[in-house]
Amino acid sequence: MRARQRTAFWSPAQAAASLVQLAYLERSLTHILAGWAVKMPAFDAKRAFGLQMHRSMERATHLRGRINGLCHATASEATAPAGLRLVLSHVDRAQTPAQLVAAVYRWLYPRLIELYETHLREADPDGDRPSVELIRSFLTPMKQERLEGLSLSTERDNHKTWICEIEELWNARMMGEPLSLADWLWSPVDRVPAAARPEASRFSESGSLGLFPVDPLHDPRDIGMSLHKELDEEYTTLELMARNSYEHPDMPWAFHRDMARQASDEARHAILITRLMTARGFRHGDFALSTSSYDGIYAFEPCEAGSRKELLWRILIRQTFMEGLAIDHLASEIERRRSVGQTDIASVFEYILRDEVFHAQSGLRWSRELLGSDPEAVLKERAEAMRYFTGRAEALREVFVMDNLDEAMRELATIEVSKERRGGKLPERPLYRTGRLQAGYTEDDILQVLSWGYAGDDSARSENL
Amino acid sequence: MRKQAESSLRKVLVLVTTTAVAMGAVLGLPVKKALAAPPRMNPGPEVNRPPAQFPPAPVVNRRPAQMEVIQPRFVNPSAVTLLRIADQALSDNALAERIFRDPDGVIAQFHLSNSEGLVLRHMDPTQFQVARGDAARLVATRLSSGRPMPPGATNGRLITERMIVGRAILAAVGRSYREAANANACCPWSKAIEVGVGGDPAAYNAAFARPFGAE
Numbered sequence: 012m013r014a015r016q017r018t019a020f021w022s023p024a025q026a027a028a029s030l031v032q033l034a035y036l037e038r039s040l041t042h043i044l045a046g047w048a049v050k051m052p053a054f055d056a057k058r059a060f061g062l063q064m065h066r067s068m069e070r071a072t073h074l075r076g077r078i079n080g081l082c083h084a085t086a087s088e089a090t091a092p093a094g095l096r097l098v099l100s101h102v103d104r105a106q107t108p109a110q111l112v113a114a115v116y117r118w119l120y121p122r123l124i125e126l127y128e129t130h131l132r133e134a135d136p137d138g139d140r141p142s143v144e145l146i147r148s149f150l151t152p153m154k155q156e157r158l159e160g161l162s163l164s165t166e167r168d169n170h171k172t173w174i175c176e177i178e179e180l181w182n183a184r185m186m187g188e189p190l191s192l193a194d195w196l197w198s199p200v201d202r203v204p205a206a207a208r209p210e211a212s213r214f215s216e217s218g219s220l221g222l223f224p225v226d227p228l229h230d231p232r233d234i235g236m237s238l239h240k241e242l243d244e245e246y247t248t249l250e251l252m253a254r255n256s257y258e259h260p261d262m263p264w265a266f267h268r269d270m271a272r273q274a275s276d277e278a279r280h281a282i283l284i285t286r287l288m289t290a291r292g293f294r295h296g297d298f299a300l301s302t303s304s305y306d307g308i309y310a311f312e313p314c315e316a317g318s319r320k321e322l323l324w325r326i327l328i329r330q331t332f333m334e335g336l337a338i339d340h341l342a343s344e345i346e347r348r349r350s351v352g353q354t355d356i357a358s359v360f361e362y363i364l365r366d367e368v369f370h371a372q373s374g375l376r377w378s379r380e381l382l383g384s385d386p387e388a389v390l391k392e393r394a395e396a397m398r399y400f401t402g403r404a405e406a407l408r409e410v411f412v413m414d415n416l417d418e419a420m421r422e423l424a425t426i427e428v429s430k431e432r433r434g435g436k437l438p439e440r441p442l443y444r445t446g447r448l449q450a451g452y453t454e455d456d457i458l459q460v461l462s463w464g465y466a467g468d469d470s471a472r473s474e475n476l
Numbered sequence: 477m478r479k480q481a482e483s484s485l486r487k488v489l490v491l492v493t494t495t496a497v498a499m500g501a502v503l504g505l506p507v508k509k510a511l512a513a514p515p516r517m518n519p520g521p522e523v524n525r526p527p528a529q530f531p532p533a534p535v536v537n538r539r540p541a542q543m544e545v546i547q548p549r550f551v552n553p554s555a556v557t558l559l560r561i562a563d564q565a566l567s568d569n570a571l572a573e574r575i576f577r578d579p580d581g582v583i584a585q586f587h588l589s590n591s592e593g594l595v596l597r598h599m600d601p602t603q604f605q606v607a608r609g610d611a612a613r614l615v616a617t618r619l620s621s622g623r624p625m626p627p628g629a630t631n632g633r634l635i636t637e638r639m640i641v642g643r644a645i646l647a648a649v650g651r652s653y654r655e656a657a658n659a660n661a662c663c664p665w666s667k668a669i670e671v672g673v674g675g676d677p678a679a680y681n682a683a684f685a686r687p688f689g690a691e
């Protein structure tokens with residue numbers, strides 16, 4: 012006897028309601044991972060969170076598009092109930108990294124996967140085919156993400172009480188008033204002024220010049236050291252961008268996509284740099300770690316904590332000043348590494364350069380947006396932020412030197428050796444104009460960094476990268 | 477309960493600030509400069525907070541930084557000789573004059589290394605004068621505070637020497653962020669000067685000093 016073909020499926024409104032729940036969970040997952048990346052002591056957790064927050068943000072974006080497709084014709088709106096926010100914000104309030112890992116990978120992912128599978132079962136396979144195809148493309152990577160997430164914790168504790176609490180809230184998730192998109196997320200539950208690192212990590216001292224590779228082009232140990240420095244930058248930038256998103260949930264959707272993408276890029280860069288270090292016999296932690304590019308750019312005396320001005324300064328300093336210099340530096344490094352046969356490093360830097368241009372572009376876009384698209388205001392605010400930032404660094408430097416005269420003498424001696432190797436010249440830092448222009452720097456932006464003396468204009472340099 | 481959580485954060489702020497000021501005071505830095513160092517920590521955004529439970533925070537670095545920062549494989553200088561010369565020059569005007577007018581002679585007399593010589597060349601009369609004044613002010617402030625001080629904290633001569641040598645080192649290396657960036661041939665954009673809190677558990681743990689299950 013042949014089975015009768017099923018004809019009763021979800022209506023478009025029911026399908027949209029299901030997709031809203033899924034989009035809500037994905038967006039909240041991004042939010043949680045963004046808040047937690049900096050609080051996870053383990054580097055593999057940071058990388059996983061960086062990569063996964065981008066994927067979940069993109070899934071949420073695709074789902075939103077599909078929801079619009081289902082609701083547009085009837086001018087209807089599919090909304091998420093407030094009960095969902097209660098559950099997810101509770102997950103965000105995990106008390107330890109292990110609790111968070113348990114909540115996200117042992118509890119949230121299975122629920123999310125189950126809801127996706129329900130949609131596949133109940134949706135009209137022809138009428139709602141775009142959703143079905145989307146969901147099918149999501150499921151395999153999501154199952155992989157869950158496995159990766161589970162491997163982040165080796166704890167035996169199954170956090171039963173904690174999971175039961177979440178489950179109880181989950182059972183009531185459809186309760187509460189409908190939430191508009193602007194109210195989906197919750198305010199940040201904390202401030203995190205210091206980036207977590209694994210137990211027993213050693214750190215470069217505040218106010219010091221940090222790791223100092225004298226000959227990062229030829230000396231094997233100095234090459235390892237410069238890669239080590241680079242790796243720290245990848246992690247701290249991942250953490251800062253993630254917090255930028257988490258601490259400002261009311262910024263536009265596109266901002267969060269940019270921040271998530273950058274966090275994911277930095278995680279990929281960390282993987283690439285680790286590969287280069289491993290090939291040379293180095294591991295992260297072989298030298299003193301630095302969290303400077305997170306801790307030092309997180310908060311500023313003149314900016315109210317959590318304010319838009321604070322966000323603006325973070326973006327201006329990290330994304331438009333430092334990442335601009337990174338574009339210049341990488342362009343030079345690619346040529347230099349190629350010239351000495353370090354093609355693996357050159358190749359990795361080529362990929363990183365591509366991403367850095369996007370990161371600076373994103374920084375320029377959002378700093379301009381925050382300043383009402385006033386180019387003069389951007390220059391002025393960048394100058395003010397940099398004045399404060401460098402002033403604070405110089406004050407710390409003074410404290411360090413006075414308190415560590417011997418160390419300061421060693422730094423001086425190392426600088427002298429380094430200078431001697433360069434024939435007494437200052438290091439060359441040619442600006443990479445093509446990359447800068449592609450990122451969206453204006454001539455005034457370029458002039459500003461040139462006038463500060465952090466880069467030199469070198470019109471004769473090769474632009475063929 | 478919110479007050480309790482805010483109070484924890486405030487304690488961290490006070491700790492960080494006090495440490496910076498204390499450190500600055502030992503070194504003879506103006507309070508304003510010492511205070512410029514730590515990022516301000518404000519309590520996070522308001523949330524309703526049910527009864528607080530403060531669980532143990534995840535383990536982070538508890539070990540003080542070791543100075544592998546600068547590679548000792550090329551040189552192993554110290555400031556001892558320079559401090560000795562500064563000490564002598566404080567009560568020997570002839571030596572002080574020779575430092576300012578004939579640094580090469582002093583460098584040869586004390587067999588100073590290149591780096592030590594470089595620092596000595598950055599000592600000048602104004603620096604001696606300013607250091608004397610700063611040290612005297614600092615000692616007076618400390619003595620009038622009535623608080624117990626570590627050994628040497630009110631020794632004006634010791635503080636003056638350290639100020640002279642420290643400031644001369646700073647002048648030799650370059651004080652500015654840009655000069656620090658130029659000194660390091662590697663990665664100028666990132667951290668020409670380290671400004672991180674180095675895994676400070678107090679600052680890190682502040683993130684976990686919040687109640688459980690708050691919405």
